[in-house]
Amino acid sequence: MKRFMAALLVCALALCASALADTRLSEVQMLYEDYDGNQANQTVADEATLEELEQMLMRARKTPGELEGCTMNCTLLCTLDNGEIYDIAVATDGCPYITDMTTDKTFTLTEEDQARLWEIFDLIQETMGYDAAVVMGW
DSSP: OHHHHHHHHHOTTSSOGGGGGSOOEEEEEEEEEOTTOOEEEEEEOOHHHHHHHHHHHHHOEEOOSOOTTOOOOEEEEEEETTSOEEEEEEOOSSOOEEEETTTTEEEEOOHHHHHHHHHHTHHHHHHHHHHHHHHHTO
């Protein structure tokens, strides 16, 4: 069941979207740590933004390729209303990739969803500093 729910959160194209009717996100926390020791975390708990994040994760497309050269310095902890927590790694170097750490499957966010993700997690974006700003175009 745990693998089923993780796959549901990350890619609704592979599963029936109506399965989310019984289980919703209750909180999403992003954790960031870079190689220089900079750290930040930011939590989202309001219903409208959680629904938006849910939709972003559901739109993500499965990526068959590898993550060569991508830096995954963020973790998205998705807590469901039933208490289950799913761990999703997020690229911080301009790559549009997220990886479901439960299934080790990688997905691609749309360009719009990637931009919106960083708007939502603006405190994390600020902590990322100059290097990320150059790569991400901020």
